[in-house]
Amino acid sequence: MVRFTFLLLLSVTLFGCNKDEEPLLIGEQQYQDSDYLIFGRYAGFCAGEECIEIFKLSENSLSEDINDNYPDYKMPYQGNFLPLTSLKLLDTENMLTQTPAPILAIQDTIIGCPDCADGGGVYFEYKMGDVRRYWLIDQVKQNIPNEIHSLVDEINSIVDTINE
Template identity: 35%
Template sequence: MRIVTLAASGSFLLAALGTGSCSPENPPVEPAADELVFGQFYGECSGERCIDIYKLDTRHQELLEDTKDAYPTTTAPYEGAFVPLATSFYRRAEDLGQYVPAQLLREPNGPIGQPDAGDWGGYYLEVNKKGKRSFWLLDTQKRNLPAYLHPLADTLRARIDQLP
């Protein structure tokens, strides 16, 4: 696995794209994660967009949407009931793993900031790599997040807004 860091805005775990042939000198590149589960949630909310959770499966190049729409907990990874979306939606989210900071992968599971504390919602993010599941509930208010998570929060908002 190749890890690329960007010093200007913190360290990021990137899934580099291999452009050359596969050889011992140029092995195939592993993705940053096998699956990313991500979305947004609001506790004091009504209507269709109160809880939107998606699963990005990089091995099968699929984006799936959760039909359970359960409020995520701070104690365990999200257990959804996922159905596939059109390939065009996968294309809108396929690069999301590139925005997951390496520093986040060292954080303990659970909340970061005060997600949904003031009825402003939260983001759910789970990274599944080789059977290991790590998850976080992130504040949507960047003032409550460490600076290294600001680009990720912006990207989550942008990607979720493009999905059904």
């Protein structure tokens, strides 16, 4: 998990800044207990427990939301997260090792038209220091920028791995 944190900070420092803007993170900033990623997928026209799968990854834990609320585009996800087993953490701790630098450049909260055509959506939230951002992303690749295809694929892969 230390490797995850180091790569996350390094990637954001190197790729998340524009010369004309203040950096999103300063290289010497230390990881805080309140830093996390929330990710998952959701579908509105679906039946069953796996229709909404939202997880929270922090330095020492992987938790699953037990509320299974459909994400709201107006505010970050409000979940009730319960820790999963350490085995699940081991399966996922190295999967989100790359900072989603391309998504940090996207100012819109909604990318594409998530779940509009019954294709479902991906939720991604990023909290590092004072920076907290979230996105609802279309699962249909032709509706989203090429630069975030790998993030959507990785989130889907992680959810599949956790649900095994």
